[in-house]
Structures are given as C-alpha cells and as structure tokens.
Amino acid sequence: MKIRYQPIVPFDQEGFNRLKDEQHGLHPDDQYLKPGRIPHIWCPGCGLGVVLNTYINALKMTGIPIDRSVVVSGIGCTGRVAGYLNMDTYHTTHGRAIPFATGLSLTRPDLSVTVFSGDGDLFAIGGNHFIHAARRNVNLKVICVNNFNYGMTGGQVAPTTPVSARTTTTPYGNSEASFNLPYLAHASGAVYVARWTTFHARQLVNAIAETFSIDGFTFIEVIAPCPVGYGRPNKIGSGLDEMIYYKENSIVQNGADPRNVDIALKGKIVVGKFSEEKRPTFLGEYEEKILKKFRRTET
Amino acid sequence: MKFWRLPLDAGSHSIPIGELHIIKDRCKGCGFCIEFCPNQVLKEAPEFNKKGYHPPLVTKQGECVNCNLCEIICPEFAIYSVLKEYKELTAEDIAGYSKK
Ligand SMILES: Cc1ncc(C[n+]2csc(CCOP(=O)(O)OP(=O)(O)O)c2C)c(N)n1
Numbered sequence: 001m002k003i004r005y006q007p008i009v010p011f012d013q014e015g016f017n018r019l020k021d022e023q024h025g026l027h028p029d030d031q032y033l034k035p036g037r038i039p040h041i042w043c044p045g046c047g048l049g050v051v052l053n054t055y056i057n058a059l060k061m062t063g064i065p066i067d068r069s070v071v072v073s074g075i076g077c078t079g080r081v082a083g084y085l086n087m088d089t090y091h092t093t094h095g096r097a098i099p100f101a102t103g104l105s106l107t108r109p110d111l112s113v114t115v116f117s118g119d120g121d122l123f124a125i126g127g128n129h130f131i132h133a134a135r136r137n138v139n140l141k142v143i144c145v146n147n148f149n150y151g152m153t154g155g156q157v158a159p160t161t162p163v164s165a166r167t168t169t170t171p172y173g174n175s176e177a178s179f180n181l182p183y184l185a186h187a188s189g190a191v192y193v194a195r196w197t198t199f200h201a202r203q204l205v206n207a208i209a210e211t212f213s214i215d216g217f218t219f220i221e222v223i224a225p226c227p228v229g230y231g232r233p234n235k236i237g238s239g240l241d242e243m244i245y246y247k248e249n250s251i252v253q254n255g256a257d258p259r260n261v262d263i264a265l266k267g268k269i270v271v272g273k274f275s276e277e278k279r280p281t282f283l284g285e286y287e288e289k290i291l292k293k294f295r296r297t298e299t
Numbered sequence: 300m301k302f303w304r305l306p307l308d309a310g311s312h313s314i315p316i317g318e319l320h321i322i323k324d325r326c327k328g329c330g331f332c333i334e335f336c337p338n339q340v341l342k343e344a345p346e347f348n349k350k351g352y353h354p355p356l357v358t359k360q361g362e363c364v365n366c367n368l369c370e371i372i373c374p375e376f377a378i379y380s381v382l383k384e385y386k387e388l389t390a391e392d393i394a395g396y397s398k399k
C-alpha cells in the first residue's frame with residue numbers, strides 16, 4: 001500500500017496578518033491581549049475567559065503598568081492564560097509555576113508576580129511547591145482556577161473533585177476525599193485567602209486588585225465551570241447552567257472559618273474573603289536575619 | 300422597595316446610559332451576558348455569526364445603564380459598553396423601579 005502524505009502547507013503569514021489587523025483592537029481590553037491570539041482555545045461556556053477578563057480589569061483598576069507585572073502559569077487549560085496576555089508571561093512545566101515564580105519574585109522584587117494556574121497543576125503535581133511557598137510567605141499573588149477536574153487532558157479526577165462526582169477516571173463516582181483549598185492555603189501560611197466564583201465577576205476584580213497591594217503570599221480560589229469535563233458527566237449542564245448554579249447556591253460569608261468551606265457535589269459554595277493577616281515575607285526575613293549579619297562584618 | 304413619590308433629591312441624581320458594542324464574530328454563544336444583565340437589555344439574536352453561534356442582540360436600546368457587567372463577564376472579549384450620556388431621574392423611572 002502506498003502511503004499518501006498530506007502536502008505541507010506553508011504558514012500563511014499574510015493571512016495571519018490580515019486576520020490580526022481585522023480582529024485586533026476591536027475591544028478596549030485588546031491592549032492587554034497578544035495580537036492575533038483571540039479567539040482563544042477555551043470551550044464555549046468555559047469560565048477561564050471570565051477569569052482572564054477579571055484579571056485584566058483588576059490591572060486596569062489599579063493602573064499597574066504591564067511592564068511591571070508578570071504572569072507565570074503551569075500546564076493545563078488554565079495555563080494557556082500565559083499565551084494570551086500581552087506582557088511578560090511564562091508558561092512553565094507542569095506543576096512548576098510556583099518555583100519559577102519564586103525565583104522571579106526574589107530576584108526582581110520590583111515586579112508584581114502573579115501565578116495563574118489550575119487546581120490540578122497547583123495542588124496535584126505542584127502541591128508541595130504551593131505549601132512551602134505559602135509557609136515561607138514568598139511575595140506571590142496566586143490565582144487558582146478550580147474547575148474540579150483536569151480539563152485539558154480529558155476530564156480526569158483531580159484532588160479537588162468532590163466525593164461521588166463523575167469524571168472520566170471515576171465513572172462510578174469519586175470515592176476519595178477532596179482538598180478544601182482555602183483551608184489548605186490558610187493552614188500553610190497564606191496571608192490573604194479568598195474564594196469567588198466566575199459568577200461573582202465584580203467581586204473577583206476587586207479581590208485581585210486588592211491582592212496587588214499586599215506584601216506576601218496571597219491566594220484566591222476561583223470556582224469556574226468546565227462544561228466539558230465536569231458539567232456534562234455530573235449532569236450540571238452547560239457553562240451557563242453551572243453559572244446559574246453558582247448564583248443560586250453561593251453564600252457570601254466574609255471572614256468565614258476556612259475549615260468549614262468544603263464544597264460537596266452540587267452543594268452550597270461559601271464565597272468571600274476568608275482571612276487577611278500580616279506576616280514577615282521571605283525576602284524581608286532573609287534580609288533581616290542573614291544578609292544584615294554579613295553586611296555588618298563587611299564594614 | 301416602593302417609592303410613593305419622586306424623592307426630593309431626585310434632581311441631584313441621574314441614570315447613566317451606556318452604548319453597547321458587540322463584536323459578533325468573537326461570540327461563542329455562552330449566554331452569560333444575556334442571563335446576567337441586570338436590566339435584561341440583551342437577548343439571543345436569531346441569526347448566526349461566522350462561527351455558527353447566536354451572538355447577543357440589544358433589545359432595549361437606551362435601557363443599558365452602563366454597569367459593565369456584560370463586559371467583565373464575557374469570556375470572549377466580545378461585548379463592551381461605553382458611557383453615552385446621563386439621563387435625568389423622572390417619575391416614570393421611579394415607578395418602573397418600584398414595579399421590579
Ligand atoms: C509532567 C506532566 N505530567 C502530566 C502532564 C499532563 N497534563 C497536562 S494538563 C494536566 C492537568 C491540568 O489540570 P488543571 O491544572 O486542573 O487545569 P485545567 O486544564 O483543568 O484548567 C495534566 C495532568 C503534563 N503535561 N506534564
């Protein structure tokens with residue numbers, strides 16, 4: 001049998017330029033987006049676009065110049081954020097957004113470093129990095145998009161999948177307990193812990209903007225619909241149905257004890273700003289306890 | 300909440316009116332803007348866009364209060380509103396609000 005190969009079509013640079021010129025700049029937020037990258041790859045009804053949109057609005061609100069802000073993502077659908085923002089962004093290997101961002105934040109304390117990644121990336125493969133960066137109080141702004149599954153690889157179970165929820169790898173329902181992310185972040189030492197859903201877009205903009213001015217490790221969990229990996233197998237429905245579920249089942253409770261904010265399958269979702277405290281940062285302590293001693297001996 | 304007359308300080312308040320811009324071919328038809336607009340200004344257009352989705356359509360021109368919710372909730376950067384003018388507060392606005 002003769003194999004017929006597909007002819008190699010050269011990249012149509014002219015076509016791409018035409019598309020870019022026609023499409024880019026139609027929306028006021030396009031100045032924050034890489035030319036030619038929109039439409040993004042996310043599914044219709046996916047919540048990730050909302051989170052990206054709110055992040056851009058938080059930047060606009062605080063007026064932080066884009067050459068002073070950096071976004072670091074891991075791998076996953078959420079990790080794609082790094083490819084869409086028109087600023088210094090880094091798409092790192094799976095689970096390693098926090099170690100990369102730690103280095104960046106310590107060597108360039110003048111930059112505002114945001115880690116934007118999924119629940120699987122930050123809490124499965126990257127779980128250890130998360131707890132230690134929080135313990136050390138590295139100056140990082142972490143935004144974790146929790147869609148209760150591994151969206152990118154086909155909807156597998158994640159450490160955040162609620163008990164009894166169906167995913168492609170738990171066809172009879174999940175039998176494992178799930179992480180309560182705000183509790184984990186708070187217990188590990190995060191100085192700011194909040195949770196919102198994509199339905200609470202306005203509150204999310206304010207929360208992200210608020211964290212920009214906090215020195216230390218901040219954590220915002222954003223509950224977002226993944227109609228493909230989570231909504232459909234669990235009969236929640238489309239992205240819009242999941243947003244309506246958030247609207248009807250969210251309880252705003254600022255200052256709630258993070259121990260009590262577990263999310264059950266189709267259960268109530270407690271949202272709000274759970275905690276904020278002040279604690280010396282990693283860089284501050286290192287300067288104070290180590291570097292100072294050497295400076296004294298030098299002079 | 301019910302008002303029985305125009306508030307005495309009505310003259311010092313106004314209603315912002317927004318002008319909506321919809322980039323039809325970017326829309327993926329998720330329906331977030333249509334569902335969550337506080338004034339139900341939008342509905343699904345009967346026609347398809349280039350991608351085969353139904354983009355939103357402005358049904359009640361002049362009723363958009365430029366709250367920007369549709370702008371920040373759209374995952375596709377396909378809709379935004381800009382402030383066009385401020386409208387004086389009238390007795391009809393108060394009556395309409397009381398009905399809601
Ligand atoms: C070292 C390594 N292991 C596994 C994978 C496969 N992989 C890609 S994305 C992903 C999970 C992402 O899930 P999550 O962080 O929840 O993001 P989502 O896609 O749901 O936004 C996995 C396991 C990989 N890319 N690299």
Ligand code: SF4
Pocket residue numbers: 041042043045046047048077078147151152225226227228229
């Ligand atoms: S698979 Fe899920 S998380 Fe990924 S783009 Fe689709 S809806 Fe979004």
Ligand code: SF4
Pocket residue numbers: 317319335336337338339340341362363364365366367368369370380
């Ligand atoms: S700006 Fe507000 S009132 Fe106007 S269409 Fe959008 S959501 Fe509705």
Ligand code: SF4
Pocket residue numbers: 325326327328329330331332333354355372373374375376377378
């Ligand atoms: S929110 Fe955006 S993508 Fe969704 S229906 Fe409205 S315009 Fe279309």
